[in-house]
Amino acid sequence: MKKVLITGAAGNVGMRLRKLLKGVYPHLRASDIKTPSDLAVDEDFAAADLADYAQVEKIVAGVDGIVHLGGYSIEGPWPTILNSNIVGCYNLFEAAYRAEVKRVVFASSNHAVGFYPREKKIGVDVTVRPDSRYGVSKAFGEAVGAFYADKHGLRVTCLRIGNVGDAPLDKRRMSIWLKPEDLVQLVRIGLEHPDIRFEVFYGASDNEAAWWDNSNARRYGYKPQGRAEDFREQAMAEQAKLPPDPVGDRFQGGPFCSDEYDGNR
Numbered sequence: 001m002k003k004v005l006i007t008g009a010a011g012n013v014g015m016r017l018r019k020l021l022k023g024v025y026p027h028l029r030a031s032d033i034k035t036p037s038d039l040a041v042d043e044d045f046a047a048a049d050l051a052d053y054a055q056v057e058k059i060v061a062g063v064d065g066i067v068h069l070g071g072y073s074i075e076g077p078w079p080t081i082l083n084s085n086i087v088g089c090y091n092l093f094e095a096a097y098r099a100e101v102k103r104v105v106f107a108s109s110n111h112a113v114g115f116y117p118r119e120k121k122i123g124v125d126v127t128v129r130p131d132s133r134y135g136v137s138k139a140f141g142e143a144v145g146a147f148y149a150d151k152h153g154l155r156v157t158c159l160r161i162g163n164v165g166d167a168p169l170d171k172r173r174m175s176i177w178l179k180p181e182d183l184v185q186l187v188r189i190g191l192e193h194p195d196i197r198f199e200v201f202y203g204a205s206d207n208e209a210a211w212w213d214n215s216n217a218r219r220y221g222y223k224p225q226g227r228a229e230d231f232r233e234q235a236m237a238e239q240a241k242l243p244p245d246p247v248g249d250r251f252q253g254g255p256f257c258s259d260e261y262d263g264n265r
């Protein structure tokens with residue numbers, strides 16, 4: 001991997017990854033619809049709207065691998081999800097294939113499977129159970145990735161990311177927290193491991209309260225260093241400030257499940 005493109009480079013995860021991947025690959029290109037507030041003078045940045053295929057073609061040109069974080073990263077109205085995460089994601093994979101990009105790491109989300117109950121431990125082979133239009137778009141992205149891998153030989157890794165941050169934010173995040181350095185490990189497996197064709201991994205650290213069986217990632221050498229348990233006290237103190245959420249507290253996707261919920265009709 002000589003030249004790697006990061007889409008969604010201005011977002012929270014993109015900003016962290018740009019810094020952590022600096023020097024790992026000889027050339028990092030960053031892209032986003034808006035210029036990152038922390039852009040350094042020595043960074044290669046190209047603005048692009050992923051919903052516009054011609055713009056996507058330009059940013060993928062000459063690239064060996066892509067970390068696709070771009071799109072709308074929370075629940076939103078359908079027109080927004082449609083443009084950013086459905087059209088945008090399709091454009092990214094199609095342009096990558098046409099430009100002979102070798103690998104794509106796709107930032108999927110825990111919200112693709114958010115309606116699994118918390119007491120159920122799930123692996124990567126479960127049926128998707130999205131908890132939001134956003135979650136539906138992430139399930140779509142995984143399907144598009146599988147399609148380009150199986151039909152066209154693009155090497156694709158989908159990361160069902162939990163919550164990336166310096167520490168778990170509350171009780172739910174104690175189960176799904178992902179330390180940024182552990183995300184780097186997963187991204188590097190996706191971009192470099194010789195055996196990758198199409199894989200799904202959970203983007204989670206070594207959390208004692210995990211809801212996910214991440215043995216597939218471990219098979220590829222993933223050794224997470226973060227442990228949510230080390231932050232239990234502060235996470236539970238934050239949890240105590242939150243109102244009870246009778247629906248969200250039952251399911252893995254939390255508030256994404258209770259938002260707009262009327263499933264008991």
Ligand code: 15L
Pocket residue numbers: 073074109110111161162163
């Ligand atoms: C996500 O997929 C979102 O991008 C992020 O903003 C968080 O909401 C995260 O999930 C989460 O579940 O905590």
